[in-house]
Amino acid sequence: MWSWLVCRAFWPSRALWWDAARHFWTGRIRLEHLLWAATINIAVLYVFGMIPLTGVESSFTITDYWRWWVVHLWVEQSFEFYAAAMSAYLLMGLGLISRNLAERAVYFEIILVFLGGVLGTGHHLYWAGAPNLWIPFGTMFSFIEVLPLVLLILESIEQRRLIKAHQEFKYGLAYNYVIGAAFWNFVGAGVFGGGTLNAPLVNYYEHGTFLTLNHAHTALFGAFGLLGIGLIYFCLRYVAGDRYAFKEGPGYTAFWLYNSGLILWITLNFFPIGWAQLNAVFEHGLAYARSPAFYATMSIWQWLRIFGDVVFAIGALLMAFDFFMKLRPIFPEHLRRLLPGALATDPEPGAGRLGAGATRMIVPGSPES
Ligand code: HEM
Ligand code: HEM
Ligand SMILES: [Fe+2]
DSSP: OHHHHHHHHHOOSHHHHHHHHHHHHTTOOOHHHHHHHHHHHHHHHHHHTTOSSSSOOSOHHHHHHHHHHHHHHIIIIIIHHHHHHHHHHHHHHTTSSOHHHHHHHHHHHHHHHHHHHHHGGGGGTTTTTOOTTHHHHHHHHHHHTHHHHHHHHHHHHHHHHHHHHSSSOTTHHHHHHHHHHHHHIIIIIIIIIIIIIOSHHHHHHHTTSHHHHHHHHHHIIIIIIHHHHHHHHHHHHHHHTTTSOOOOHHHHHHHHHHHHHHHHHIIIIIHHHHHHHHHHHHHHOHHHHTSHHHHHTTHHHHHHHHHHHHHHHHHHHHHHHHHHHTTTTTSHHHHHHHSTTTTTTOOSTTTTOTTTTOOOOOOTTSTTO
16 A cells, blocks of 8 residues: 555656656666665565465474565665665755766665675574575675665765755754664664674574664664654655744654663663673573573663663654644644644644645656656
8 A cells, every 4th residue: 555655646647657667667767666666575575474375384494484584674675775765865856966866876775785685684594494505695695785884874974964055954854864764774783783793603692682682673763763753754844835834843852862762772771681691692501591590680781771761752752742743734624623722823724735835846757757
């Protein structure tokens, strides 16, 4: 359904759709095609997690093999592909870079993401009963995976420079989240995943410890959570247009609360337990390191997690409230009825219907496309 909505938004009429299809099949593959392909890619890969479609597979190795098609190929291939294409698309749509530059950068990143991400699946198959072949393959290709993440961070530094040079930039808040996502993609996925856990010798001992948990939270929330929130703020800023005030304060506060939450988690919970757990694996083996006996020695650090949790949760509540208030241009009457007084500054009733007064971003089928 999401793919279909994206398709409708890019090519709203049948004629435009045919045009786009013709371009695609004749090799003129544009950024819009890639973004749409990324949505299909995400949907299709999910299906592999359901193998065998009828019944339950009796071999754990085979079930786990397909599970990684979803976990790994989703995050390290489809989502990375989507993230690279989306951030280039936004920059192009806002007129900060040319289509040519955006497309060239995305093609290069996609080649690296696919090259590293697909065979990089091997880093989950080292100790899961799969053939030994995966040890060299998984290691080599997952080190390649770090390259596009480095490119993304270099690009986001450049993006900040472009935005700073642009006097009246309306999407500052949304972009802040996108740049935050690039940062955590590099740190959470590149450093904590690729740099810390990935080498087979390290992975053998740290497997399934709090160091994995550290990587999982910083990469999944840091990279894709922040990206998703940034995209929502983009849409909200777009519908507010020039007619509605758009307060950026709560969004920025939520951003810093989220980041502080992540840092508190790392310093008070993931690292103190993770490194001690690694040591416990060296000394007493994995079974002990993952047993309640080990966790009982760490109860102080388990409780200290609460600081990060509370800070993170306040950020989430603030953001949810902010989203709700910013729905005003889409549901002006409903919000006026729910919150009389709070919305006294609304323009005339019904004036702010979706898109009214919003600045045009992308024009599908324009001479550029
Ligand atoms: C933003 C992208 C990424 C996300 C969201 C992500 C997420 C995750 C998650 C959730 C797990 C735990 C899965 C489980 O145990 O069931 C995991 C494990 C792992 N990830 Fe990532 N990952 C990302 C990128 C990377 C990259 C780029 C690498 C290496 C190049 C990597 C290497 C690993 C390894 C080696 C494990 C296994 C850890 C263990 O032995 O328990 N990840 N990842
Ligand atoms: C207040 C918020 C949160 C709390 C209290 C929390 C807590 C936890 C706990 C207790 C675990 C299991 C740890 C274990 O196996 O020993 C876990 C796992 C996990 N969490 Fe969170 N979490 C929070 C937010 C998030 C967010 C926002 C994301 C990502 C968007 C996330 C992604 C994950 C993932 C992917 C795993 C599985 C990791 C693995 O397989 O090793 N969590 N979380
Ligand atoms: Fe992976």
